[in-house]
Amino acid sequence: MASTKMKIKKSKSGGYEVMVLAKHPMETGLRKDKKTGNKIPEHFIENMEFSVNGEVVAQANLGTGVSKNPLIGVGIPNAKSGDTVTVSWVDNKGESDSAEKVVK
Amino acid sequence: MKRRIFLKGSLAAGTLAVAAGAGMLTPKSVLAAAWPKAAFESETEADALNAFFGTSDAEQSDQVSIKAPLQAENGAVVPIKVMTSLTGVEGIAICAIKNPRPYTTSLRVSAGGGGLYSTRIKMGQTSPVHCYVKAGGKLYMASQEIKVTVGGCGG
Numbered sequence: 001m002a003s004t005k006m007k008i009k010k011s012k013s014g015g016y017e018v019m020v021l022a023k024h025p026m027e028t029g030l031r032k033d034k035k036t037g038n039k040i041p042e043h044f045i046e047n048m049e050f051s052v053n054g055e056v057v058a059q060a061n062l063g064t065g066v067s068k069n070p071l072i073g074v075g076i077p078n079a080k081s082g083d084t085v086t087v088s089w090v091d092n093k094g095e096s097d098s099a100e101k102v103v104k
Numbered sequence: 105m106k107r108r109i110f111l112k113g114s115l116a117a118g119t120l121a122v123a124a125g126a127g128m129l130t131p132k133s134v135l136a137a138a139w140p141k142a143a144f145e146s147e148t149e150a151d152a153l154n155a156f157f158g159t160s161d162a163e164q165s166d167q168v169s170i171k172a173p174l175q176a177e178n179g180a181v182v183p184i185k186v187m188t189s190l191t192g193v194e195g196i197a198i199c200a201i202k203n204p205r206p207y208t209t210s211l212r213v214s215a216g217g218g219g220l221y222s223t224r225i226k227m228g229q230t231s232p233v234h235c236y237v238k239a240g241g242k243l244y245m246a247s248q249e250i251k252v253t254v255g256g257c258g259g
Protein backbone atom coordinates (compact mmCIF):
# COMPACT_ATOMS: atom_id res chain seq x y z
CA MET A 1 0.00 0.00 0.00
CA ALA A 2 2.64 2.34 0.98
CA SER A 3 4.51 3.92 -1.84
CA THR A 4 7.03 6.69 -1.79
CA LYS A 5 8.15 8.59 -4.84
CA MET A 6 11.12 10.87 -4.99
CA LYS A 7 12.29 13.50 -7.41
CA ILE A 8 15.48 15.53 -7.31
CA LYS A 9 15.66 18.80 -9.17
CA LYS A 10 18.09 21.68 -9.39
CA SER A 11 17.17 24.49 -7.05
CA LYS A 12 17.17 28.11 -8.18
CA SER A 13 19.18 29.12 -5.13
CA GLY A 14 21.91 26.60 -5.96
CA GLY A 15 22.25 22.97 -5.03
CA TYR A 16 19.40 20.54 -5.31
CA GLU A 17 15.91 20.15 -3.98
CA VAL A 18 14.37 16.80 -3.06
CA MET A 19 10.63 16.39 -3.51
CA VAL A 20 9.02 13.42 -1.84
CA LEU A 21 5.48 12.22 -2.38
CA ALA A 22 4.44 9.64 0.20
CA LYS A 23 1.14 7.86 -0.15
CA HIS A 24 -0.46 8.13 3.26
CA PRO A 25 -4.00 8.85 4.57
CA MET A 26 -2.81 11.34 7.27
CA GLU A 27 -5.96 10.89 9.39
CA THR A 28 -6.50 13.65 11.96
CA GLY A 29 -8.51 11.59 14.40
CA LEU A 30 -11.37 14.11 14.06
CA ARG A 31 -13.04 12.69 11.00
CA LYS A 32 -16.02 10.36 11.42
CA ASP A 33 -16.78 7.25 9.48
CA LYS A 34 -20.06 8.08 7.70
CA LYS A 35 -21.43 4.53 7.93
CA THR A 36 -20.74 3.71 11.57
CA GLY A 37 -20.44 7.19 13.10
CA ASN A 38 -17.24 6.18 14.86
CA LYS A 39 -14.21 8.39 14.76
CA ILE A 40 -11.43 7.28 12.47
CA PRO A 41 -8.30 6.97 14.62
CA GLU A 42 -5.25 9.14 14.05
CA HIS A 43 -2.85 7.83 11.47
CA PHE A 44 -0.11 10.10 10.26
CA ILE A 45 3.57 10.23 9.38
CA GLU A 46 5.67 11.45 12.32
CA ASN A 47 9.20 11.73 11.07
CA MET A 48 10.74 11.85 7.64
CA GLU A 49 14.49 11.68 7.38
CA PHE A 50 16.58 12.89 4.48
CA SER A 51 20.14 11.71 4.08
CA VAL A 52 22.86 12.27 1.51
CA ASN A 53 25.41 9.47 1.20
CA GLY A 54 24.17 7.97 4.45
CA GLU A 55 24.53 11.18 6.47
CA VAL A 56 21.31 12.69 7.77
CA VAL A 57 20.89 16.28 6.56
CA ALA A 58 17.35 17.02 7.64
CA GLN A 59 14.46 15.56 9.55
CA ALA A 60 10.91 16.69 8.90
CA ASN A 61 8.34 16.37 11.69
CA LEU A 62 4.87 15.97 10.34
CA GLY A 63 1.60 16.03 12.21
CA THR A 64 -2.11 15.73 11.62
CA GLY A 65 -2.08 19.21 10.11
CA VAL A 66 -0.28 18.01 7.01
CA SER A 67 -2.37 17.11 3.98
CA LYS A 68 -3.15 13.62 2.82
CA ASN A 69 -0.42 12.13 0.61
CA PRO A 70 2.17 14.64 1.80
CA LEU A 71 4.44 16.26 -0.73
CA ILE A 72 7.54 17.41 1.08
CA GLY A 73 10.37 19.43 -0.41
CA VAL A 74 13.74 19.94 1.22
CA GLY A 75 16.86 21.73 0.02
CA ILE A 76 20.19 19.92 -0.11
CA PRO A 77 22.64 22.67 -1.09
CA ASN A 78 25.81 20.62 -0.73
CA ALA A 79 24.78 17.59 -2.76
CA LYS A 80 26.73 16.85 -5.92
CA SER A 81 26.06 14.79 -8.98
CA GLY A 82 26.44 11.10 -8.14
CA ASP A 83 25.43 11.41 -4.49
CA THR A 84 22.85 9.01 -3.15
CA VAL A 85 19.84 10.60 -1.49
CA THR A 86 17.74 8.46 0.82
CA VAL A 87 14.39 9.30 2.34
CA SER A 88 12.66 7.25 5.00
CA TRP A 89 9.56 7.87 7.05
CA VAL A 90 7.85 6.34 10.07
CA ASP A 91 4.23 6.88 11.07
CA ASN A 92 2.48 6.76 14.45
CA LYS A 93 1.53 3.11 13.94
CA GLY A 94 5.12 2.10 13.28
CA GLU A 95 4.69 1.62 9.54
CA SER A 96 7.57 2.85 7.45
CA ASP A 97 8.83 3.19 3.93
CA SER A 98 11.87 4.55 2.16
CA ALA A 99 13.12 5.58 -1.25
CA GLU A 100 16.54 6.10 -2.72
CA LYS A 101 17.82 7.98 -5.72
CA VAL A 102 21.12 9.09 -7.16
CA VAL A 103 21.59 12.78 -8.02
CA LYS A 104 21.98 13.18 -11.77
CA MET B 105 62.98 7.67 26.88
CA LYS B 106 61.67 5.82 23.95
CA ARG B 107 58.94 4.34 26.07
CA ARG B 108 57.89 7.82 27.16
CA ILE B 109 57.58 9.08 23.65
CA PHE B 110 55.60 6.04 22.70
CA LEU B 111 53.21 6.59 25.60
CA LYS B 112 52.74 10.25 24.76
CA GLY B 113 52.06 9.37 21.17
CA SER B 114 49.53 6.72 22.01
CA LEU B 115 47.78 9.03 24.48
CA ALA B 116 47.44 11.76 21.87
CA ALA B 117 46.13 9.27 19.36
CA GLY B 118 43.64 8.08 21.96
CA THR B 119 42.24 11.56 22.57
CA LEU B 120 41.98 12.16 18.85
CA ALA B 121 40.03 8.97 18.38
CA VAL B 122 37.66 9.93 21.18
CA ALA B 123 37.18 13.41 19.72
CA ALA B 124 36.51 11.99 16.29
CA GLY B 125 34.06 9.53 17.78
CA ALA B 126 32.22 12.28 19.62
CA GLY B 127 32.17 14.46 16.52
CA MET B 128 30.71 11.65 14.48
CA LEU B 129 28.04 10.99 17.05
CA THR B 130 26.78 14.51 17.82
CA PRO B 131 24.95 15.36 14.61
CA LYS B 132 23.27 11.99 14.60
CA SER B 133 22.07 12.20 18.19
CA VAL B 134 20.65 15.67 17.52
CA LEU B 135 18.80 14.61 14.41
CA ALA B 136 17.63 11.23 15.61
CA ALA B 137 15.50 13.11 18.14
CA ALA B 138 12.02 11.76 18.66
CA TRP B 139 8.89 13.30 17.23
CA PRO B 140 8.23 16.57 19.17
CA LYS B 141 4.94 15.46 20.71
CA ALA B 142 4.65 18.42 23.10
CA ALA B 143 4.91 20.93 20.25
CA PHE B 144 2.28 19.19 18.14
CA GLU B 145 -0.15 18.90 21.04
CA SER B 146 0.14 22.53 22.16
CA GLU B 147 -2.98 24.58 21.66
CA THR B 148 -1.18 27.90 21.51
CA GLU B 149 1.55 28.97 19.17
CA ALA B 150 3.87 30.22 21.91
CA ASP B 151 3.73 26.91 23.79
CA ALA B 152 4.57 25.01 20.64
CA LEU B 153 7.49 27.28 19.81
CA ASN B 154 8.84 26.95 23.32
CA ALA B 155 8.57 23.20 23.09
CA PHE B 156 10.31 22.97 19.73
CA PHE B 157 12.79 25.84 19.54
CA GLY B 158 13.16 26.54 23.28
CA THR B 159 12.11 30.16 22.70
CA SER B 160 9.11 32.03 21.35
CA ASP B 161 10.86 35.37 20.80
CA ALA B 162 10.83 35.81 17.05
CA GLU B 163 12.00 38.70 14.94
CA GLN B 164 10.31 39.67 11.67
CA SER B 165 12.79 39.17 8.89
CA ASP B 166 12.92 39.91 5.16
CA GLN B 167 15.24 36.99 4.74
CA VAL B 168 12.44 34.54 5.37
CA SER B 169 10.03 34.29 2.48
CA ILE B 170 6.81 32.35 2.07
CA LYS B 171 5.40 31.15 -1.19
CA ALA B 172 1.76 30.30 -0.72
CA PRO B 173 -1.57 31.14 -2.36
CA LEU B 174 -3.45 34.23 -1.10
CA GLN B 175 -6.64 32.28 -1.38
CA ALA B 176 -6.87 28.53 -1.04
CA GLU B 177 -9.86 26.92 -2.68
CA ASN B 178 -9.50 23.76 -0.67
CA GLY B 179 -8.40 23.95 2.94
CA ALA B 180 -7.37 20.31 2.91
CA VAL B 181 -4.46 21.02 0.59
CA VAL B 182 -2.69 24.34 0.99
CA PRO B 183 0.78 24.37 -0.54
CA ILE B 184 3.35 26.31 1.48
CA LYS B 185 6.98 26.87 0.69
CA VAL B 186 9.39 28.53 3.10
CA MET B 187 12.68 29.84 1.80
CA THR B 188 15.42 31.65 3.60
CA SER B 189 18.72 33.21 2.66
CA LEU B 190 19.94 33.04 6.25
CA THR B 191 22.95 30.87 6.90
CA GLY B 192 23.34 28.33 9.68
CA VAL B 193 19.71 27.23 9.54
CA GLU B 194 18.84 24.87 12.40
CA GLY B 195 15.12 24.48 12.04
CA ILE B 196 12.01 25.61 10.19
CA ALA B 197 8.47 25.48 11.53
CA ILE B 198 5.05 26.29 10.07
CA CYS B 199 2.07 27.33 12.20
CA ALA B 200 -1.47 27.89 10.95
CA ILE B 201 -2.67 30.15 13.75
CA LYS B 202 -6.38 29.36 13.79
CA ASN B 203 -6.10 25.59 13.49
CA PRO B 204 -7.12 23.64 16.61
CA ARG B 205 -3.46 22.74 16.95
CA PRO B 206 -1.53 25.60 15.34
CA TYR B 207 1.79 23.82 15.12
CA THR B 208 1.59 22.08 11.78
CA THR B 209 4.97 20.84 10.75
CA SER B 210 8.65 21.47 11.20
CA LEU B 211 12.02 20.57 9.80
CA ARG B 212 15.21 19.98 11.71
CA VAL B 213 18.25 20.86 9.67
CA SER B 214 21.80 19.70 10.25
CA ALA B 215 25.03 21.08 8.83
CA GLY B 216 24.53 19.73 5.30
CA GLY B 217 20.93 20.91 5.00
CA GLY B 218 19.55 24.05 3.44
CA GLY B 219 16.98 26.74 4.08
CA LEU B 220 14.17 25.39 1.99
CA TYR B 221 11.08 23.52 3.09
CA SER B 222 7.89 22.97 1.19
CA THR B 223 4.82 21.04 2.19
CA ARG B 224 1.05 20.95 1.88
CA ILE B 225 -0.99 21.64 4.99
CA LYS B 226 -4.61 21.50 6.13
CA MET B 227 -6.35 24.67 7.27
CA GLY B 228 -9.69 24.82 9.04
CA GLN B 229 -10.44 28.46 8.25
CA THR B 230 -8.97 31.70 6.94
CA SER B 231 -5.97 32.45 9.07
CA PRO B 232 -2.50 33.90 9.05
CA VAL B 233 0.24 31.34 8.59
CA HIS B 234 3.45 32.00 10.49
CA CYS B 235 6.71 30.52 9.32
CA TYR B 236 9.64 30.43 11.70
CA VAL B 237 13.28 29.90 10.90
CA LYS B 238 15.90 29.34 13.56
CA ALA B 239 19.34 30.31 12.38
CA GLY B 240 22.47 30.99 14.37
CA GLY B 241 20.59 30.59 17.65
CA LYS B 242 17.99 33.24 16.82
CA LEU B 243 14.40 32.87 15.74
CA TYR B 244 13.12 34.73 12.66
CA MET B 245 9.62 34.77 11.27
CA ALA B 246 7.45 35.77 8.35
CA SER B 247 3.70 35.56 8.01
CA GLN B 248 1.04 35.55 5.36
CA GLU B 249 -2.72 35.55 5.52
CA ILE B 250 -4.35 32.74 3.58
CA LYS B 251 -8.06 32.83 2.79
CA VAL B 252 -9.77 29.47 2.94
CA THR B 253 -13.13 28.93 1.31
CA VAL B 254 -13.68 25.30 2.33
CA GLY B 255 -12.09 24.09 5.56
CA GLY B 256 -10.15 20.89 5.63
CA CYS B 257 -9.68 19.78 9.21
CA GLY B 258 -12.18 16.95 9.22
CA GLY B 259 -15.54 17.05 10.99
